[in-house]
Amino acid sequence: xxxxxxxxxxxxxxxxxxxxxxxxxxxxxxxxxxxxxxxxxxxxxxxxxxxxxxxxxxxxxxxxxxxxxxxxxxxxxxxxxxxxxxxxxxxxxxxxxxxxxxxxxxxxxxxxxxxxxxxxxxxxxxxxxxxxxxxxxxxxxxxxxxxxxxxxxxxxxxxxxxxxxxxxxxxxxxxxxxxxxxxxxxxxxxxxxxxxxxxxxxxxxxxxxxxxxxxxxxxxxxxxxxxxxxxxxxxxxxxxxxxxxxxxxxxxxxxxxxxxxxxxxxxxxxxxxxxxxxxxxxxxxxxxxxxxxxxxxxxxxxxxxxxxxxxxxxxxxxxxxxxxxxxxxxxxxxxxxxxxxxxxxxxxxxxxxxxxxxxxxxxxxxxxxxxxxxxxxxxxxxxxxxxxxxxxxxxx
Amino acid sequence: xxxxxxxxxxxxxxxxxxxxxxxxxxxxxxxxxxxxxxxxxxxxxxxxxxxxxxxxxxxxxxxxxxxxxxxxxxxxxxxxxxxxxxxxxxxxxxxxxxxxxxxxxxxxxxxxxxxxxxxxxxxxxxxxxxxxxxxxxxxxxxxxxxxxxxxxxxxxxxxxxxxxxxxxxxxxxxxxxxxxxxxxxxxxxxxxxxxxxxxxxxxxxxxxxxxxxxxxxxxxxxxxxxxxxxxxxxxxxxxxxxxxxxxxxxxxxxxxxxxxxxxxxxxxxxxxxxxxxxxxxxxxxxxxxxxxxxxxxxxxxxxxxxxxxxxxxxxxxxxxxxxxxxxxxxxxxxxxxxxxxxxxxxxxxxxxxxxxxxxxxxxxxxxxxxxxxxxxxxxxxxxxxxxxxxxxxxxxxxxxxxxxxxxxxxxxxxxxxxxxxxxxxxxxxxxxxxxxxxxxxxxxxxxxxxxxx
Amino acid sequence: xxxxxxxxxxxxxxxxxxxxxxxxxxxxxxxxxxxxxxxxxxxxxxxxxxxxxxxxxxxxxxxxxxxxxxxxxxxxxxxxxxxxxxxxx
Numbered sequence: 001x002x003x004x005x006x007x008x009x010x011x012x013x014x015x016x017x018x019x020x021x022x023x024x025x026x027x028x029x030x031x032x033x034x035x036x037x038x039x040x041x042x043x044x045x046x047x048x049x050x051x052x053x054x055x056x057x058x059x060x061x062x063x064x065x066x067x068x069x070x071x072x073x074x075x076x077x078x079x080x081x082x083x084x085x086x087x088x089x090x091x092x093x094x095x096x097x098x099x100x101x102x103x104x105x106x107x108x109x110x111x112x113x114x115x116x117x118x119x120x121x122x123x124x125x126x127x128x129x130x131x132x133x134x135x136x137x138x139x140x141x142x143x144x145x146x147x148x149x150x151x152x153x154x155x156x157x158x159x160x161x162x163x164x165x166x167x168x169x170x171x172x173x174x175x176x177x178x179x180x181x182x183x184x185x186x187x188x189x190x191x192x193x194x195x196x197x198x199x200x201x202x203x204x205x206x207x208x209x210x211x212x213x214x215x216x217x218x219x220x221x222x223x224x225x226x227x228x229x230x231x232x233x234x235x236x237x238x239x240x241x242x243x244x245x246x247x248x249x250x251x252x253x254x255x256x257x258x259x260x261x262x263x264x265x266x267x268x269x270x271x272x273x274x275x276x277x278x279x280x281x282x283x284x285x286x287x288x289x290x291x292x293x294x295x296x297x298x299x300x301x302x303x304x305x306x307x308x309x310x311x312x313x314x315x316x317x318x319x320x321x322x323x324x325x326x327x328x329x330x331x332x333x334x335x336x337x338x339x340x341x342x343x344x345x346x347x348x349x350x351x352x353x354x355x356x357x358x359x360x361x362x363x364x365x366x367x368x369x370x371x372x373x374x375x376x377x378x379x380x381x382x383x384x385x386x387x388x389x390x391x392x393x394x395x396x
Numbered sequence: 397x398x399x400x401x402x403x404x405x406x407x408x409x410x411x412x413x414x415x416x417x418x419x420x421x422x423x424x425x426x427x428x429x430x431x432x433x434x435x436x437x438x439x440x441x442x443x444x445x446x447x448x449x450x451x452x453x454x455x456x457x458x459x460x461x462x463x464x465x466x467x468x469x470x471x472x473x474x475x476x477x478x479x480x481x482x483x484x485x486x487x488x489x490x491x492x493x494x495x496x497x498x499x500x501x502x503x504x505x506x507x508x509x510x511x512x513x514x515x516x517x518x519x520x521x522x523x524x525x526x527x528x529x530x531x532x533x534x535x536x537x538x539x540x541x542x543x544x545x546x547x548x549x550x551x552x553x554x555x556x557x558x559x560x561x562x563x564x565x566x567x568x569x570x571x572x573x574x575x576x577x578x579x580x581x582x583x584x585x586x587x588x589x590x591x592x593x594x595x596x597x598x599x600x601x602x603x604x605x606x607x608x609x610x611x612x613x614x615x616x617x618x619x620x621x622x623x624x625x626x627x628x629x630x631x632x633x634x635x636x637x638x639x640x641x642x643x644x645x646x647x648x649x650x651x652x653x654x655x656x657x658x659x660x661x662x663x664x665x666x667x668x669x670x671x672x673x674x675x676x677x678x679x680x681x682x683x684x685x686x687x688x689x690x691x692x693x694x695x696x697x698x699x700x701x702x703x704x705x706x707x708x709x710x711x712x713x714x715x716x717x718x719x720x721x722x723x724x725x726x727x728x729x730x731x732x733x734x735x736x737x738x739x740x741x742x743x744x745x746x747x748x749x750x751x752x753x754x755x756x757x758x759x760x761x762x763x764x765x766x767x768x769x770x771x772x773x774x775x776x777x778x779x780x781x782x783x784x785x786x787x788x789x790x791x792x793x794x795x796x797x798x799x800x801x802x803x804x805x806x807x808x809x810x811x812x813x814x815x816x817x818x819x820x821x822x823x824x825x826x827x828x829x830x831x832x833x834x835x836x837x838x839x840x841x842x843x844x845x846x847x848x849x
Numbered sequence: 850x851x852x853x854x855x856x857x858x859x860x861x862x863x864x865x866x867x868x869x870x871x872x873x874x875x876x877x878x879x880x881x882x883x884x885x886x887x888x889x890x891x892x893x894x895x896x897x898x899x900x901x902x903x904x905x906x907x908x909x910x911x912x913x914x915x916x917x918x919x920x921x922x923x924x925x926x927x928x929x930x931x932x933x934x935x936x937x938x
Contacts, residue, residue: 036795043798161798245806245839245913245920248937269778269801298835307846318846319918321839323806431907431925438906444876444927446859479925481907517908529889529901536905536924544881545852571852635899636889661908776903777910779895806910839910841919 004030004177006372007197007210009184009224010217011035012042013160014352016167016178017365018214018372023174025373030208031171032182032199038164040218044328045358046241046273047157048254048263049082049095051075052102052127052150053116054356055258056277056336064336065119070382071337071356072123077379078363079154085362091166093158094268100155100254101135103146103313109259110148116258117150127152141250143315155254157265160358167365187213187227189346195228212348212372219292219329221353230343231391233334234353238280238296238327240303242310244320246270255313262309264317272317274310278302280327296327330355334388340364341380342371345392351385401427401475403722404494404507406482406664409437410461410708411513411700411715413468418719420471422728427505429477429496435465437515438535439708441543461708477503483836485510485668492695497836501844509695511718512665512683513711516658516701519678520811521556522774522782523766525631526654534655538564547573549651553640555579555628556655558759559587559608564653565620566611575620576649579642581764584624590757628654628766656761658705659814665702666833668693675704677760679814681830687742688721689714697722706752713745765818774819775812777805785816789823793830796820803831806839851885862930879923879934880905880912891923892937913937 006022008015011033019031052075057068079097086093104110113129120127127150135149136142142149172178179201186198194211215224215232225232251266262276279302283294303325311318331353333339338354350372352364364380371377403419405412408430416426428435433444440461468474480498487493494505518533525531534554540546541564552568553576554561565575580587615622626642631652633639639646659680666672666681671692675682683691683698691698699718700711717738724734768774770783778801788796793816796802802816803809809831820828851858859875866888873882880902883889890899891912902912905924912923915935923934 036791038798039795161801165799243804244842245910271804295832304845304847307842308849311842311846312849318841318843319915319920320842321806321913321920322836322842322845323808323839324804325835433927444859446874446876448857517906518904520904520909527894527898527900529899531901531903533904533906533909536903539905539924540881541852544877545856545858546877546881546885547850547852548884550850572854573850636901776900806913807908810908811904838907839913839920 001196002030002206002208004028004208004210005212006030007032007195007208007213009213009215010220011037011168011178011180012040012216012218012357013164013167013361014216014357014365014368015214016164016171017362018216018352018368019176019178020167020171020174021366021369022372023171023176025369027373029171029176030210031176031178032184033178033180034183034220036180037168037178038161041328041330042164042218042358042361043160044241044326045160045330046263046265046275047160047267047358048265049097049156049158049359050100050254050256050263051079051125051155051359052100052152052256053120055256055261058112058116058258065115067335067337069119069123072120072125074360074363074379074382076124078360081362081366082158089166089170091162093163093166095156095158096268097154097156098252099138099151099153100256101139101142101149101151102256102258103135103142103149104258105145105147106259107147112258113148113150125152126154139251139253139255141314141316142255143313145312157254157267159268184224184227187224189228194348212350214350214352214368214372216352218353219331221331221351225351228346228349229395230346230349231388231395232339232351232353232385233388233391234331234339236282236290236292236329237332238282238329240275240278240280240298240306240325240327242274242303242306242322242325244272244274244317245323247272247320250316251314257309257313260309261306262313264310264314272320274306274317276306276309278306282329292329296329298325298327330357338364338383339385339388340368340383341377341385343385343392345389398506400491400506400508401425402507403427403509403511404429404492404505405511405513406494407437407513407515407700408432408435408468408476408478409513409515409700409711410439410464411702411711411718412437412511413464414712414715415511415513415699415719415722416468416471416474417464418716419723420473422723424473425475426473427475427477427507429480429482429494429505431479431481433478435468435476436461438539440465441539447545464712477505481838482664483838483840485664487668487693490695497838497840497844502840509697509722511697511699511722512702513698513700513715514661514664514702516660516705517810518654519657519659519680519761519814520776521654521656521761521765522768522772522815523628523631523654524769524772525633527773527776528631528633528637529635530633530637530650531631531652531654534558534561534564534653537651537653538567541567541571547571549649550574551576551649552651552653553577553579553647553649554653554655555626555640555642557581557761557764558655558657559755561653561655562608562611562615562622564655566614569614569618569620575615577647578615578620578622579626579628580622580624581627582624587624587758590754593757627764656765657759658701660701660703660705661810662702663808663810663833663837665691665696665698667837668696670696670698676756677762678705679818688724689718690721706749707755710745710748710752713741713748716741717745774815775802775805777807777812778802780812782819785819786823789820789825793817793820793828794832797831808837862928864928864932864934866934867936873928875928877928879914879916879926879928879932882928883923883934890936
């Protein structure tokens with residue numbers, strides 16, 4: 001039987017980055033990935049570095065907003081993480097932190113922005129409110145309907161296609177074992193501690209024993225947790241992304257909207273990436289349930305509304321050609337906040353999923369490695385899986 | 397929303413026209429969508445209606461094409477939708493929803509059945525210097541000649557493996573242009589050998605071979621050197637082409653036409669989920685079909701180069717069979733009658749496919765492609781060179797695209813995918829199914845797709 | 850160069866390409882008119898190198914120009930008198 005200190009399941013950003021931190025600290029790490037590194041949401045997302053509170057946390061009442069406000073401390077950590085990442089990895093990840101503008105077009109939306117900004121400032125984030133003209137002075141491509149915007153100088157974007165591979169290479173260089181096209185077929189907890197994982201690849205089946213494990217498998221996280229007889233309230237969502245052809249410099253900042261689903265940026269190569277949480281249709285399995293291995297279907301109404309929002313806020317993009325639309329499958333948790341940390345009822349079992357995992361992924365990875373190594377990692381308390389302990393009371 | 401068409405044909409070239417003609421008089425409502433303004437496809441790039449060209453495309457080869465185009469244009473059951481690109485094909489219940497994009501925006505086309513006859517394109521072949529202004533796909537030069545009555549350079553070199561370059565060179569010379577050389581990478585003996593290997597096919601297609609022979613003679617008379625065993629090494633120049641090297645001293649020129657063969661346009665059948673197979677020596681993907689040209693998706697037929705590059709006459713035969721098959725499926729033609737009408741077309745089709753196979757062997761670019769350096773661009777759109785691709789060959793084509801941006805440009809992989817798959821196969825990774833085909837099939841303005849303001 | 854024998858072209862028109870006057874004939878594509886006028890560079894690539902038209906059949910995307918606020922393929926777009934065309938330089 002193979003042995004490892006830590007088994008990481010999932011070759012996305014969090015899995016590869018955590019493997020790197022652990023390997024650097026001297027742990028024996030094995031990472032298994034069912035397909036290829038970065039093939040899931042980690043490579044399909046639009047690369048936003050969004051440290052302002054997301055629109056979706058503001059539209060469901062004060063209680064959720066209060067809860068989401070507690071994430072802001074993690075956002076502040078993430079700002080620093082992204083500022084240092086390219087030097088840490090010795091790689092050009094096209095990290096751009098030239099500011100973010102969350103816009104409002106109506107008085108009601110302006111009020112939402114003001115509330116959000118107050119909450120963020122209370123948590124030490126340097127967000128400031130700008131009127132429309134000031135926003136347009138910073139970002140001349142913004143349209144006339146923008147009444148106001150909240151600005152955070154540290155927001156921006158990076159290149160999802162290169163970030164995770166860079167972590168993977170660094171992890172391997174630090175001594176981690178990365179196994180592609182390897183599936184986990186079974187997970188058993190040993191009474192004496194640790195986990196026995198049954199792994200399958202083209203060469204056959206083998207078992208690996210690890211003292212600790214991390215499930216960072218994106219939309220497949222609940223299924224992998226189920227192998228360990230644990231419920232993990234994460235639900236797949238398929239989101240739409242659109243990319244225009246490349247164009248000259250148009251948008252230095254990350255643009256988001258407080259009242260509409262819109263997120264847009266101009267990637268380093270010059271393409272404008274347009275998204276913002278528009279839904280796509282998950283494929284279904286014949287016997288029922290979502291088929292996460294099949295492509296989600298683009299909903300034309302979502303696409304046309306997404307593009308309308310983009311053109312309303314940045315009119316110049318109307319003249320650009322769309323060259324591809326695609327869907328990525330991410331997860332949302334039962335309370336919209338990520339689930340990251342140790343499942344206390346199963347010591348040594350760590351999980352990380354539930355969204356925001358590009359922006360917060362490198363921070364989560366560093367904190368997870370700290371926790372796995374026995375450190376306190378208090379910053380993860382706010383996203384602890386233990387808030388869902390009640391779901392596993394009857395799971396033995 | 398208007399009543400769906402009975403049939404939507406993508407492509408108004410020889411195959412699409414033949415299918416429509418086979419369905420003439422049966423009372424069907426047929427839409428034919430094409431990117432050009434006028435019917436004809438690439439083989440018959442008709443000059444604009446505002447030109448009048450005396451003696452356009454002389455020669456028996458094209459007479460039937462012009463005749464077919466004229467009969468097609470006269471069909472009353474056909475709604476001709478020119479200047480439109482099909483950007484999506486999707487199944488909706490038992491029929492199809494196409495989205496076409498044209499000068500006035502998006503136009504949905506609903507149809508119970510679809511025939512994809514979208515033609516082929518030149519195989520894009522990377523060679524050091526090929527991104528200089530003045531380098532064209534040879535078919536592009538021919539289109540300038542035929543359709544625009546324009547010669548795109550003062551001193552032209554044609555290079556590659558496909559005998560079509562003899563015809564193009566002769567057309568340039570006949571139009572008053574100057575060809576510095578026609579360069580075949582294969583040895584002459586190898587080409588003759590390919591013909592000797594299939595003597596009966598060569599003999600039956602004497603007329604077609606005669607066209608090539610006539611072209612060669614015309615070039616000889618004009619003093620244009622035709623060289624064999626002259627593999628293209630590099631195209632030289634700083635901001636534009638100044639010459640080529642193909643073994644021996646550089647040949648001065650300002651224009652290069654690359655002629656290594658053709659690949660089917662396969663994005664639409666792949667987007668529809670149809671089963672595909674490797675198309676031939678030049679690469680690319682052909683749609684799999686049955687004896688009535690039905691693809692693997694119910695209601696979808698394929699014809700012409702979409703099913704494998706075999707030339708215009710074979711495309712027309714395939715289109716006719718597809719049309720007869722649709723009439724048969726709709727019980728507008730009883731099976732015995734359909735079989736009776738199809739029989740001679742099938743025989744003709746089979747002979748033509750035999751010749752196409754011979755031509756494919758003659759023109760086989762494998763083993764004759766230019767050698768690439770690490771800094772030779774493979775993906776023109778995104779400037780991805782060989783050196784950036786090689787380290788990623790352990791992954792799938794989709795993975796390589798993600799990691800290097802190869803295939804992420806406006807050509808949407810049309811030019812780089814065959815080269816990438818060939819390079820992967822050479823590196824020990826054959827059998828990759830290629831890039832996932834995503835919406836849209838052609839670039840389309842955001843404003844056309846967005847909700848109204 | 851335009852072939853002169855055996856062809857009667859449509860009406861003569863004038864286009865503007867990046868501000869410069871370019872003669873053309875009705876029925877020609879924008880690509881033909883530009884190339885006949887010696888304007889064979891349609892854009893600069895990632896290294897700043899000039900790029901010209903390549904496939905002339907709408908497949909390669911090298912000949913994209915902006916006409917009336919739309920990005921179109923010059924090789925498939927017919928000219929019209931007074932048309933304003935902008936390349937990517």
